[in-house]
Amino acid sequence: MVEESDKQIFKDDSLNSVDYGDIAILMRSRTRLKDYEEALEKFNIPYRTVQGKGFYQRQEVYDIYLVLKALIYPEDEINTFGLFRSPLFALSDDQLFKLMIDDADEDSSLLERVFINHPQIKAKFDKWQQLKEEISIDRLINTILTDCGAYTTYLAGTSGEQRLANFKKLIEAAASFTQDQGNNLYLFLERLESLMEEEDKEGDGEVEVETGNYVRLMTVHASKGKEFPVVFLADLNNAGNSRLGDFVCDEVNGREQVGFTYYNEDLERDKTSSYGIIKDNLSLKDKMEGKRVFYVAATRTEEMLFLSGDVRIKSKGGITLNHSLKWLMQGLGYEEENLVELLESEEEYKIEEIAGEYGKFNLRISKNPRQITEIEKEEEFEEVKEELAVEIEPDEFKLDPKVVFPSSLAEEESYHNEMVKEEVAVTKETDNKLNEIEVSFLKEKEATLKGTLVHEAIELLSTGNELDRDYLFNCHLEYKEYPGLRANVEEVIDKVEECPEFNAILESECKPEVEFYYKREGQPISGSIDLLFKDETGEWAVVDW
Numbered sequence: 001m002v003e004e005s006d007k008q009i010f011k012d013d014s015l016n017s018v019d020y021g022d023i024a025i026l027m028r029s030r031t032r033l034k035d036y037e038e039a040l041e042k043f044n045i046p047y048r049t050v051q052g053k054g055f056y057q058r059q060e061v062y063d064i065y066l067v068l069k070a071l072i073y074p075e076d077e078i079n080t081f082g083l084f085r086s087p088l089f090a091l092s093d094d095q096l097f098k099l100m101i102d103d104a105d106e107d108s109s110l111l112e113r114v115f116i117n118h119p120q121i122k123a124k125f126d127k128w129q130q131l132k133e134e135i136s137i138d139r140l141i142n143t144i145l146t147d148c149g150a151y152t153t154y155l156a157g158t159s160g161e162q163r164l165a166n167f168k169k170l171i172e173a174a175a176s177f178t179q180d181q182g183n184n185l186y187l188f189l190e191r192l193e194s195l196m197e198e199e200d201k202e203g204d205g206e207v208e209v210e211t212g213n214y215v216r217l218m219t220v221h222a223s224k225g226k227e228f229p230v231v232f233l234a235d236l237n238n239a240g241n242s243r244l245g246d247f248v249c250d251e252v253n254g255r256e257q258v259g260f261t262y263y264n265e266d267l268e269r270d271k272t273s274s275y276g277i278i279k280d281n282l283s284l285k286d287k288m289e290g291k292r293v294f295y296v297a298a299t300r301t302e303e304m305l306f307l308s309g310d311v312r313i314k315s316k317g318g319i320t321l322n323h324s325l326k327w328l329m330q331g332l333g334y335e336e337e338n339l340v341e342l343l344e345s346e347e348e349y350k351i352e353e354i355a356g357e358y359g360k361f362n363l364r365i366s367k368n369p370r371q372i373t374e375i376e377k378e379e380e381f382e383e384v385k386e387e388l389a390v391e392i393e394p395d396e397f398k399l400d401p402k403v404v405f406p407s408s409l410a411e412e413e414s415y416h417n418e419m420v421k422e423e424v425a426v427t428k429e430t431d432n433k434l435n436e437i438e439v440s441f442l443k444e445k446e447a448t449l450k451g452t453l454v455h456e457a458i459e460l461l462s463t464g465n466e467l468d469r470d471y472l473f474n475c476h477l478e479y480k481e482y483p484g485l486r487a488n489v490e491e492v493i494d495k496v497e498e499c500p501e502f503n504a505i506l507e508s509e510c511k512p513e514v515e516f517y518y519k520r521e522g523q524p525i526s527g528s529i530d531l532l533f534k535d536e537t538g539e540w541a542v543v544d545w
Contacts, residue, residue, distance in 0.1 A: 020045065
């Protein structure tokens with residue numbers, strides 16, 4: 001794109017060729033960051049990594065923390081070991097282990113043994129011990145860095161300028177602390193420890209080459225508030241690590257809730273009544289956060305947006321689409337079968353015309369990123385009729401996620417058709433449009449909440465747990481916005497508890513929340529069955545609440 005393409009972008013009030021400095025590569029997590037760094041280095045592409053890791057967890061910041069801690073707690077052997085193997089002193093592990101083993105019988109600390117074998121290090125420490133009582137903390141840190149040659153040592157490597165910028169930021173933080181709290185090294189050390197333990201998502205120090213001609217590698221979180229002419233979104237098909245552990249906790253409607261799994265008296269896996277509620281709540285939050293992050297990432301570009309993800313055909317056939325790539329394909333109306341067909345063919349890429357509500361455009365999907373070429377013919381978006389164009393600020397108009405629980409295909413199709421009819425009616429009625437939309441969403445939210453409450457109540461009852469109704473409703477305090485909703489839900493719960501068929505199921509051999517996987521017409525389907533129970537014939541039956 002930079003060296004071989006004629007593609008131009010609008011910058012500096014005119015059309016210009018794309019430079020490395022116009023490009024940003026964004027990713028949700030740092031999992032494969034090293035792969036991208038190595039690839040850019042392999043092709044001699046200049047880049048800078050804007051770290052997504054918290055500032056106070058950066059190794060160079062931690063190294064300074066180790067020095068300051070050694071000045072206050074010289075007897076801490078673990079701290080001393082970490083300090084002297086850092087780039088500040090660069091002693092090898094063999095050297096340090098030798099000092100620990102050879103002098104193990106002596107009543108001296110590791111720090112004292114290092115001083116005996118390296119008198120030049122002792123001289124530096126003696127100097128710093130004296131200065132910590134005489135100069136400010138920020139000046140002490142700067143002296144330590146200078147005496148150890150850190151401004152040269154840490155500059156080496158691709159992230160050298162970033163590390164120096166982080167030193168500068170730490171010194172500024174120390175100066176601010178000294179001004180507010182006084183020159184108390186003990187308190188400053190406690191403050192650093194607190195920030196490290198909290199894993200604060202504070203950004204790195206700013207590198208004073210913001211306009212340099214290099215590709216920027218960063219997380220989506222670090223890109224907030226920034227825009228770039230050309231953006232590559234990477235790893236769109238990364239499933240991430242959304243698996244919940246045996247112990248979960250979350251704030252549900254203002255109250256901290258805890259749930260966990262355990263082995264009961266029969267040594268069978270069981271869970272507390274709150275576990276399922278918190279699990280559903282966390283899963284829903286994770287899904288909505290993923291969509292929010294994808295929106296932020298896609299809107300960082302000014303002119304050109306490239307979307308990439310790793311999609312492979314599974315050994316049993318079919319593909320798996322996760323998170324961002326799945327939402328993207330659904331939003332574009334691009335069928336999964338078409339993607340499978342492309343992957344199985346010998347074609348390197350495919351261009352399809354996508355037509356939507358607001359126009360049409362060419363969608364290019366390439367199997368080999370290195371063979372991406374310019375699309376010679378680009379369709380212009382069709383002009384949207386003014387009376388149908390409604391601009392909505394995302395931050396001011398947020399819709400709660402729609403939760404649809406398993407039901408029959410007929411009911412699902414009927415529900416879908418009714419929603420389509422309502423949507424068409426709202427679109428055609430331009431008068432009072434927003435009011436109708438608001439009423440429609442309120443009704444849908446109330447119905448969704450009712451379904452959620454009833455489903456969670458049945459789920460708790462089916463596990464043999466006593467249903468605490470106050471707890472159930474307190475986990476969804478928004479029910480108070482809908483008069484009569486609680487009474488309506490409790491009426492349904494009463495009927496369920498009194499239902500002889502329901503109680504008969506619970507008295508039989510049953511297994512709630514059973515995960516399943518099978519293929520239908522060659523397509524893999526996975527999910528969770530609400531309840532399995534053995535009927536009077538000894539056959540397993542499926543229950544869908």
